[in-house]
Amino acid sequence: MQNATKTPKRLLVALTLAAAFGGFAATAIREATQAPARAAPAATDTAALAPATVGALPTAVNGQPLPSLAPMLARVTPAVVSVHTKQRVRVSPFGNDPMFRRMFPELTQERINESLGSGVIVDAGNGYILTNHHVIEGADEVSVTLADGRTLSANFVGSDPDTDIAVMQVKADGLAALPLVSADTLRVGDFVVAVGNPFGIGQTVTSGIVSAVGRSGLRGLGFQNFIQTDASINPGNSGGALVNLNGELVGINTASFNPRGSMAGNIGLSFAIPTGLARNIMDQLIANDGVVIRGAFGVETQPVTRQLAQGLGLDDARGALVNRVYSGSAAAAAGVELGDVIVAADDQRIDGPDALRNFEGLQRVGSRVALDIRRDGEPMTLQVELREQPRTLAGVDLDERLDGAVFAELPERLRQAGANGVLVESVANGSRAAGSGLRAGDVVVAANSGRFDDLPGFRASFTRSPAQLVLRVVRGGRPYNALMR
Template structure:
């Protein structure tokens, strides 16, 4: 009891003493040291923070996600439970890049399968966001927040980044909103990680954790240089190896999504590979920079441009080529109809070739002419891949989309009959007088789609 009284009275005595004494001047950090201002990221962050947003989603879980209910015939004859809603909060981050149009850049995996998306601004406002479009191949998504008073970041030229440049990552790791970490650019042009279809990552040691996905990576001027996307974490935690999508790639994808609602990648029809030391010696090259043409598709844009197997691509549109992945990434960002210029070596002679990116779905037919349940999809015969019908672009929420078709699917059977061309599919539908079920190949998986 004495001890407790002692500790209760001491603060009162101290308070009385302080009230009787002159008010002390609290010591603070000096504004300068040796006449120089102390370095701080605070002024830059004050300008950047209003453009960083938190993203949360609402996802409706369909009973069909249960493996026992995936079979279409089971679902036809047995009642399935109603949908249930599950709300997921603080799934990721985003960054405002266009204040006038309310455009937000984030990762596709942050908003994938979301039925509703909410964006929380730096001032605390939570708003419903519209999905403009997404590109899973690069893991980029674009949202629109229709509201005034927004602040956007300036986009830098990520091609000018150098290893050793200082960068800052901002996001909402583990729900801790507006968290800032700093580091340097540890590497550039990271590919072959198996994270995305098109990879050209910025590597950084600025700490990135779950919840940082989709948030900005900025330089010391507060300009956006990348979209934080992934980490290498063998033990499950951050070890200082994080990856961001370069803003130049994200901007190119965003422009197509805003213009068309999706990315319309063209086709050039060329396969390339890296130059090995043995190839450099055999081809009598000066360096290992460049990409070797390993195949050219007949009747392709590459063939029309005059490209041949064995050519070495050194420059693409005036910019040096690093390796095969560099060529694939840059072709993957070009739109249909874009003009390209290739600087190549052929048998030791320097040459310049010019070509035009082709439409990979040229000659495809609207599927609504074949069956009402396929309306909204384009169908065609894949070049060099017989024995199936290739599904082209599928309009979201169309009849074909509701039937389960997605771009890139291969239709192998219709109503139990094997088809290899659009002509085969047309004949089967005429004889069957309707579409009842499809067997499609999606990647390595075979899927059966029953039609209502």
């Protein structure tokens, strides 16, 4: 009777220890039961065998198999790849000073920077892989490692820094691809799974829920329409897959938020690019030789202050107030006028110029958009068919004094950080623009030709060229005035 009493107590102790030590206890028990047989005296104390008996996990609960993501992940993980990049950089003790580099070339050394990321095979037949622009940006060599261990050289198809989408291509047999489904059906609370290569430790799976959809307003991340999730996305996960419980691709993992920096780890604020946007950009990059052609309304807008709202007869101080309509633009053709306030686009709320610009940047040429506006306080709806937005502009087309310079739109991540103006994309050696001191990478924020915020506004400001042309230029964070001769 006494032995019968002790045995349940020992079983209770064993169960308590297994619960307290989790995987440690389970691992120890498994190793003990799987160890090779050894010559030993026969066990006579049945209580000593209790941990091995109770440590095994049940295969079913109430007659139902335990739920597991393993069958779904067996289909998903072969389509997720690790991306390796190499970039050759020349390092000099004199920094970037060109004169000293020429004087002491023997002191300049070549260094190879390597980085890791993730990617998703979305077309097995053609070998197309989706990843993030920032994963492959500036890379001289890119290779991918498949889940089966094969490493393949990847060709660059194209990328779009403003949506952080890039497309690569590999040539190989036996590739697996993930089906893309619209993320429009995602709801807050839906379960999702992230697959990637965080910190370069190897393919890793994390899970969570959809925390928000249509997330925007994050500084420095370009055009935004993110899926927010609490599934862990850490450095190296970028470009990996976000899938639903059917194993279908709903997003491309792109960023995590941590006030102490990305290397501090994930705190449950992670973001993915929805597949609808990713597919749109991918199709354009493939069809247009690596270029994305965006549609444009052709307007400049400003915020609606409380004073302006009262003067315009608006109930709320929100929306984008039109202060310029470009000639020949989509907005002009649709009948948009100065003083109109855009409050929604395709039923998406527009609170200000940033929201309108973000919406515009996600549309392709030819898209038809319903603009909800307020004109003299009265609601109206205008149908606008977006027209092509120029990507670059030759300076000589504006003014002969800008000959040799090519201007482009600012990267959207700079605009999200509060910058306005145009980027000097390139300057030809020996040109008039070069002689006046312009350099590639300069940002022109103002000019005495007229007011502007972006490339169309810069072009429109040259309706009448001034006798003396002065540009306000920011270089390396420092502003100066450049007289164009």
